[in-house]
Amino acid sequence: MKFKEWLKDLKYEAIQGNLDVEVEEVVYDSRKAREGAVFVCMKGTKIDSHEFIPSVVEAGVKVLVVEQKVPVPEGVTAVLVHNAREALALLSAARFDYPAKKMVTIGVTGTKGKTTTTHMIKTILESCGKKVGMIGTTGIVIGQTVTPTKNTTPESYELHEAFRNMADAGCEYMVMEVSSQAFKMHRVDGITFDYGLFTNISPDHIGPDEHDDFEEYLYYKSRIFHCSRKGIMNRDDTHWAEVTKDAACELYSFSMDEEGTDFKAENIHYVSQPDFVGLEFDVKGRYELSVRVNIPGRFNVANALAAVSVLSFLELPKERICHGLEHLSVNGRMEIVYTSETCTVIVDYAHNAVSMESLLTTLRDYKPKRLVCVFGCGGNRSKDRRYSMGDSAGRLADFTIITADNSRFEKTEDIIADIRGSIEKTGGKFIEIPDRREAIEYSMTHAQPGDMIAIIGKGHEDYQEMNGVRHHFSDREEVLKVAERLSK
Ligand SMILES: CC(=O)N[C@H]1[C@@H](OP(=O)(O)OP(=O)(O)OC[C@H]2O[C@@H](n3ccc(=O)[nH]c3=O)[C@H](O)[C@@H]2O)O[C@H](CO)[C@@H](O)[C@@H]1O[C@H](C)C(=O)N[C@@H](C)C(=O)N[C@H](CCC(=O)O)C(=O)O
Numbered sequence: 001m002k003f004k005e006w007l008k009d010l011k012y013e014a015i016q017g018n019l020d021v022e023v024e025e026v027v028y029d030s031r032k033a034r035e036g037a038v039f040v041c042m043k044g045t046k047i048d049s050h051e052f053i054p055s056v057v058e059a060g061v062k063v064l065v066v067e068q069k070v071p072v073p074e075g076v077t078a079v080l081v082h083n084a085r086e087a088l089a090l091l092s093a094a095r096f097d098y099p100a101k102k103m104v105t106i107g108v109t110g111t112k113g114k115t116t117t118t119h120m121i122k123t124i125l126e127s128c129g130k131k132v133g134m135i136g137t138t139g140i141v142i143g144q145t146v147t148p149t150k151n152t153t154p155e156s157y158e159l160h161e162a163f164r165n166m167a168d169a170g171c172e173y174m175v176m177e178v179s180s181q182a183f184k185m186h187r188v189d190g191i192t193f194d195y196g197l198f199t200n201i202s203p204d205h206i207g208p209d210e211h212d213d214f215e216e217y218l219y220y221k222s223r224i225f226h227c228s229r230k231g232i233m234n235r236d237d238t239h240w241a242e243v244t245k246d247a248a249c250e251l252y253s254f255s256m257d258e259e260g261t262d263f264k265a266e267n268i269h270y271v272s273q274p275d276f277v278g279l280e281f282d283v284k285g286r287y288e289l290s291v292r293v294n295i296p297g298r299f300n301v302a303n304a305l306a307a308v309s310v311l312s313f314l315e316l317p318k319e320r321i322c323h324g325l326e327h328l329s330v331n332g333r334m335e336i337v338y339t340s341e342t343c344t345v346i347v348d349y350a351h352n353a354v355s356m357e358s359l360l361t362t363l364r365d366y367k368p369k370r371l372v373c374v375f376g377c378g379g380n381r382s383k384d385r386r387y388s389m390g391d392s393a394g395r396l397a398d399f400t401i402i403t404a405d406n407s408r409f410e411k412t413e414d415i416i417a418d419i420r421g422s423i424e425k426t427g428g429k430f431i432e433i434p435d436r437r438e439a440i441e442y443s444m445t446h447a448q449p450g451d452m453i454a455i456i457g458k459g460h461e462d463y464q465e466m467n468g469v470r471h472h473f474s475d476r477e478e479v480l481k482v483a484e485r486l487s488k
């Protein structure tokens with residue numbers, strides 16, 4: 001391919017060499033530099049990769065994309081761009097021959113609910129017999145193959161590579177999580193989503209290397225309505241007006257509370273039976289159906305309604321949408337791993353006080369005999385989280401088992417002591433079992449009829465990090481092992 005062909009969508013200034021040069025790859029990491037590759041130089045948050053120009057040229061690179069006027073070795077083609085990350089995104093789309101255009105694309109953003117909602121959309125589409133690719137915190141998923149990723153929204157090159165693999169595997173649909181950081185870092189530049197979904201926004205990801213303040217966070221999150229054809233907004237979010245004020249797409253809304261929205265959840269029921277714990281509600285408005293969702297929690301009404309709102313545009317059989325919602329499996333998100341006459345055990349990824357608070361509050365809607373909470377906190381991270389999570393557990397759970405999370409390089413006992421201090425202030429009942437495996441076992445073997453046990457903090461994680469070493473550990477697997485022993 002001639003380099004010039006890849007430049008069609010890009011604004012650039014040719015500063016040296018021939019644009020007809022043959023290229024076959026785009027690289028943004030000097031360690032992957034090779035002959036035939038275009039190297040995109042960028043000023044990162046830690047490193048300015050313009051400094052690698054001599055070494056990439058040495059490795060055979062003959063084409064450079066630069067963000068600043070720098071000396072370019074003789075015989076090398078170079079173009080100057082205003083923003084190298086944007087250029088990387090547009091070049092990557094061209095390199096993989098615009099695979100996103102070959103699928104129906106759905107982008108999901110929001111502070112909470114992205115992973116859950118993307119899984120819901122995928123499961124429903126699959127229940128309708130469609131082939132779906134998915135990208136997010138749990139990795140790149142194509143069929144049964146899951147490829148872990150460093151970021152929730154990977155770099156643009158990895159995105160377009162994944163889109164290409166999806167399109168080649170016959171996926172008709174692609175659903176992905178789009179983080180605010182991805183918008184800020186131009187990872188999705190050049191993509192137009194067929195549907196852009198906004199779940200909610202609350203202060204998060206504010207700090208060094210992320211967002212300066214809430215205003216900036218909100219600005220980047222609201223970009224979803226600037227790169228989508230149809231946008232779907234949660235009208236119950238207190239910031240909905242700011243988020244949608246300059247939306248550049250056809251806009252629709254969903255709500256659990258507000259009348260007059262395009263999609264409305266009504267007649268919400270919390271169902272807790274030995275063989276089914278979850279939700280029932282009716283969708284009203286532009287689309288009407290009654291659904292049963294096999295994951296609990298008021299916020300999952302919002303997530304399921306959001307998923308149905310998007311899918312209502314796709315002319316899918318309603319009974320298959322209902323079937324999908326009744327048979328969801330979202331790894332580690334309000335996941336009911338075990339349910340019996342005695343107790344229901346839920347694994348959830350809530351790892352801060354806000355999530356924990358909404359989780360424990362919503363589980364109360366199921367009127368358990370006791371709400372038991374098993375949790376710990378990560379080591380080498382802010383101590384505030386220990387105090388605030390301890391406070392929430394003490395106030396909202398009937399009984400707490402404090403245990404280890406990822407202690408990293410800290411002593412588990414020290415972390416537990418921090419949590420203990422804040423639980424004690426609330427007067428909530430608790431015990432301490434530092435070994436997470438034993439804590440899970442204790443919660444289930446000492447369950448009282450009607451108990452709901454929430455094991456929280458690690459969700460889908462399949463490891464526990466102690467002294468800098470990651471050991472295999474899964475809350476889900478541990479629950480199932482105890483369940484098997486109990487059944488004998
Ligand atoms: C702050 C931030 O977002 N950093 C992201 C950014 O890294 P960077 O480019 O600034 O890194 P850098 O080390 O300065 O490197 C600059 C350039 O030099 C190149 N380089 C570097 C070393 C070398 O030897 N040779 C070389 O060429 C690098 O490939 C890069 O092109 O670009 C990388 C590639 O896309 C990202 O992996 C990385 O995410 C880091 C790991 C991160 O932690 N990001 C978080 C904040 C994030 O993005 N989170 C969101 C939200 C998650 C959520 O919702 O919970 C996410 O989507 O994951």
Ligand SMILES: Nc1ncnc2c1ncn2[C@@H]1O[C@H](COP(=O)(O)OP(=O)(O)OP(=O)(O)O)[C@@H](O)[C@H]1O
Pocket residue numbers: 110111112113114115116117137177199200299300302303332333334348349350355356358359459
């Ligand atoms: N719509 C929602 N509103 C509030 N809390 C939610 C919502 N959906 C899920 N949660 C809670 O937040 C946790 C994370 O949910 P999920 O992974 O779906 O969100 P996310 O946007 O992908 O978050 P993260 O960026 O933290 O991975 C869940 O385990 C649950 O406790």
